[in-house]
Amino acid sequence: MSGITIPVQTDKPKLAVYKFSSCDGCQLTLLNLEDHLLDIAGAVEISFFLEARRRVLPPPYDIGLIEGSVSTPEEEKRVHQVRRDCKYLIAIGACATSGGIQSLRNWANVKEYADLVYPSPEYLKTLETSTPVAAHVFIDFELRGCPINGGQLLEVISALLAGRKPNIPSYSVCMECKRRGLPCVLVSKGEPCLGPITQAGCGALCPGCSRACYGCFGPMDQPNIGALGGKLTGELGKTNRDMKRMLRSFNGYLDPFKPASDEYERLEQQEK
Amino acid sequence: MNDSNSKKNSGSTRTIRVGALARVEGEGALHLVMNGDQVEKVHLEIYEPPRFYEAFLRGRDFKEVPDITARICGICPVAYQMGSCHALEKAMGVFDDVTPEIRELRDLLYCGEWIESHVLHMFMLHLPDFLGYESAISMAEDHGETVKQALRIKKLGNTLMDVVAGRSIHPVNVCVGGFYKAPDPKAMAGLLPEIEACLDLMCELTLFLAEHITYPELVRDYEFVCLNPEEGYPMNLGGLISNKGLNVSQEEYGKAIEEQHVEHSTALQSIIKGRGEYLVGPLARLNLKSENLHPRALQILPKVCTLLGSQLPWRNNFMSLPARGLEVIHALARSADIIRNYTLPAVSRVPITPRAGRGAHGTEAPRGVCWHEYETDHEGGITFARIIPPTSQNQVTIESDLRDLAKLLVDVTDEEAAMRCEHLIRNYDPCISCSVHFLKFTRDWEGGRAGAVSQAGVSDGD
Numbered sequence: 001m002s003g004i005t006i007p008v009q010t011d012k013p014k015l016a017v018y019k020f021s022s023c024d025g026c027q028l029t030l031l032n033l034e035d036h037l038l039d040i041a042g043a044v045e046i047s048f049f050l051e052a053r054r055r056v057l058p059p060p061y062d063i064g065l066i067e068g069s070v071s072t073p074e075e076e077k078r079v080h081q082v083r084r085d086c087k088y089l090i091a092i093g094a095c096a097t098s099g100g101i102q103s104l105r106n107w108a109n110v111k112e113y114a115d116l117v118y119p120s121p122e123y124l125k126t127l128e129t130s131t132p133v134a135a136h137v138f139i140d141f142e143l144r145g146c147p148i149n150g151g152q153l154l155e156v157i158s159a160l161l162a163g164r165k166p167n168i169p170s171y172s173v174c175m176e177c178k179r180r181g182l183p184c185v186l187v188s189k190g191e192p193c194l195g196p197i198t199q200a201g202c203g204a205l206c207p208g209c210s211r212a213c214y215g216c217f218g219p220m221d222q223p224n225i226g227a228l229g230g231k232l233t234g235e236l237g238k239t240n241r242d243m244k245r246m247l248r249s250f251n252g253y254l255d256p257f258k259p260a261s262d263e264y265e266r267l268e269q270q271e272k
Numbered sequence: 273m274n275d276s277n278s279k280k281n282s283g284s285t286r287t288i289r290v291g292a293l294a295r296v297e298g299e300g301a302l303h304l305v306m307n308g309d310q311v312e313k314v315h316l317e318i319y320e321p322p323r324f325y326e327a328f329l330r331g332r333d334f335k336e337v338p339d340i341t342a343r344i345c346g347i348c349p350v351a352y353q354m355g356s357c358h359a360l361e362k363a364m365g366v367f368d369d370v371t372p373e374i375r376e377l378r379d380l381l382y383c384g385e386w387i388e389s390h391v392l393h394m395f396m397l398h399l400p401d402f403l404g405y406e407s408a409i410s411m412a413e414d415h416g417e418t419v420k421q422a423l424r425i426k427k428l429g430n431t432l433m434d435v436v437a438g439r440s441i442h443p444v445n446v447c448v449g450g451f452y453k454a455p456d457p458k459a460m461a462g463l464l465p466e467i468e469a470c471l472d473l474m475c476e477l478t479l480f481l482a483e484h485i486t487y488p489e490l491v492r493d494y495e496f497v498c499l500n501p502e503e504g505y506p507m508n509l510g511g512l513i514s515n516k517g518l519n520v521s522q523e524e525y526g527k528a529i530e531e532q533h534v535e536h537s538t539a540l541q542s543i544i545k546g547r548g549e550y551l552v553g554p555l556a557r558l559n560l561k562s563e564n565l566h567p568r569a570l571q572i573l574p575k576v577c578t579l580l581g582s583q584l585p586w587r588n589n590f591m592s593l594p595a596r597g598l599e600v601i602h603a604l605a606r607s608a609d610i611i612r613n614y615t616l617p618a619v620s621r622v623p624i625t626p627r628a629g630r631g632a633h634g635t636e637a638p639r640g641v642c643w644h645e646y647e648t649d650h651e652g653g654i655t656f657a658r659i660i661p662p663t664s665q666n667q668v669t670i671e672s673d674l675r676d677l678a679k680l681l682v683d684v685t686d687e688e689a690a691m692r693c694e695h696l697i698r699n700y701d702p703c704i705s706c707s708v709h710f711l712k713f714t715r716d717w718e719g720g721r722a723g724a725v726s727q728a729g730v731s732d733g734d
Contacts, residue, residue: 024346025346027346028392032427032440032441038423055406105324113327117322146343208438209452210452211444211447214339216442245336
C-alpha cells in the first residue's frame, strides 16, 4: 500500500451540507433522523458535512443542502462557489429561505446594532443585510421552517434520489390543524394565530399546544394577510405595531410578509 | 478538516493551522504559532457571523423572547429558553409564584436536551477522536452496535422534548411563566419503558467508556463554576459557586465576571474579576456537585472512577466524556422519576401582568452556565438584553489548555498536532453558533504578515 493513494470509489450520489449564518438547527434535523441516519449514510456519500465528519471529498457534489442566510462579505462570496460545486442546491430552513431572524437588521442600522452588542464594532465584518440564498444564486428547491421538519427533509432527499419532484404542500397550517381535529385557537380562544397565512409543514404544533401559530414556516402560497390582519386588529384588538412585530420574526424578510409588515409600520407611524 | 492544514516554516517558527474545525456545532478555526518548543500564540478563532440578538431583542415583547433566543442555538434551544424565562419571571415579579409542578416539567424538558445534546456530542462528535475515526459514520462500520445504541438514546432525548414541548429543535410549548399547555400524562407514561431500557444501555456505554478508552493526560488546575441548587444536581436553580471561593447570587454573577478584550483576540472572553479564567460544563458540575447526582448515577460512579483509575475531582478535561455519560444516566433516571410523579397540574403557567423590571438568571446548558439579563418597560417591552453563553466563558480556558498541550506536541507532525488540538477543543463541546458574543478577527502576525488569518480563506479556497 505504501506510496499508493486509493481514491474513494463510489457510485453513490455525493451529498454536501453547508452552514451560513444560522443556529445549526436545520443541519441537526438531519442528524436527528436517528432511525434513517445510517440508511441515508448508505444511500448517499456524505462528502462534505463539517458538523458531522472530518473527511472532505472534493466537489462536485450531486446534492447540496445549504443552511443559513448570507450576512457577511465572506458568505456573499462563498455562496457562489457552493452553487458551482453542486448539481442540485437546496436551501433548508428559514435563514436560507428568508434571511432568518437576523434579517431584522435589514430594517435597522447595522452600525447601531454592532455598537449595542460589541465593544469594538470596527472589528466586525458584516453586511448591512441578512438575505436568503436565492437572493444571490439560483436555488433548485427551498424547504421552509424554523427549523425544517425532518420528514419533509427526508422527502426532499428521497425525491431527488428518485428523480421526482418533492411533495411539499404550500397550503396553510389550518389544513394540518383541521386534520388533527384541533380546536381553532383563533376562533375559539381569540388568540392572534398566524396559521391561516402560514405554510404547513410543522404539523400544527403550536395550536396543538393551545397557542397561536407564530409563522415559523413562513407565508403560504398566496396568503390573505389583509383579511387576517383585519380580524386581529379589529375584534382581537391588536395594534398595527403588534401586526408588524408578528410578521417580522423568523421569516419576516420574505414576501409577502415583508411588504405587509412595512404597511403596518406605515399605519403605525400614521397613528403617531 | 485535514486538507486545509498548511505548514509554513520560517526559521524555527512553526505555524499549525486547522482551517475549519469539523465535528463542532457552529464554525471555528485554530491558529497555533510555535517557536522551537515555545508556544508563541494560540488563537481559537470563531468565525460565526454576528447575528445581533441582544440588539434586535430591544423593542420586542417579553412574551416573544423565549421563542427568539431559542434560535441562538439549534443544539441547546432549551438552555436559552430557560435562561430567558427565569430572568423575565424575575423582571415581571413572578419568579416565586412558579409552581413546583412547572419546575419539574422544566427539569424534564431540560433532561431531554441534556440527553440529546450530550449523546450527540459523545458518540457522534467526540468518541471518534478517541477511537481514531474521522467521524461516527466511519466508526459505525466497526462499532455499529455502539452507534445504534447511542442513536436510540439520543432519539429518546428528542422524544422527551417532543412530548413536553412540541418539538426538540426550538420547542414551541415554553413560555415565560411556564408552559402553554401541560403535557399529556398518558403520552408521558408511555415513555417509561424506553427510558428504563435506555438507562441500562447508558450505564453499559458509560462503563465501556471508562474501561476501554485511553484518556490523554492533561491535568490542569481549573476553576470550576456551576450552579449551586439547594437540592438536586445543577440545572435550573441556585446561585453560583466555584472550587476557588466564588459564591454569588444569580444577580451578582453578572458583576463577578467581566467580558474582556484580550490582545490576541477580538472575541469577548469572560473571566472572573481579579482572578481570571474558569471552566463551566459537565466536569465543573460533576466535580462540585457529584453528591447530588441521581442515586442511579451515584451507584455507578465508584465503578467508573475505579475503571478510570481516577477519583473525583477530575482535573483532566478529556474526561468530560465519561462525565457526560454520568450526566446522561442522571438525566434519564431523573426523567423517569418526574414522569412517575406526574399528574396533570392545575395550572400550566402563572399569570403575568407586564411591568417595568430587571431580572438576571443563568441555567446549566449541556455545555455549562448560560446566563441572561433583561430590562423591560412598563408594557413588558425589552429595553436591554445581555446573554453570556457557555462557550464564550470557556474560551480563555480552551486557549490555555491548547497552550499546555502544544508544548507536548513539539515532536509530532503538523497533521497529528492539528488532530490532537482539535480533539482537545472538542472536550468542551463548543457550541459556537451561540454567536451572541463571538467575533471573528483579522490580525497581522509573524512579523507583520498581513491577513494571515483569513476568515474567508478557509472555506472558499483562497
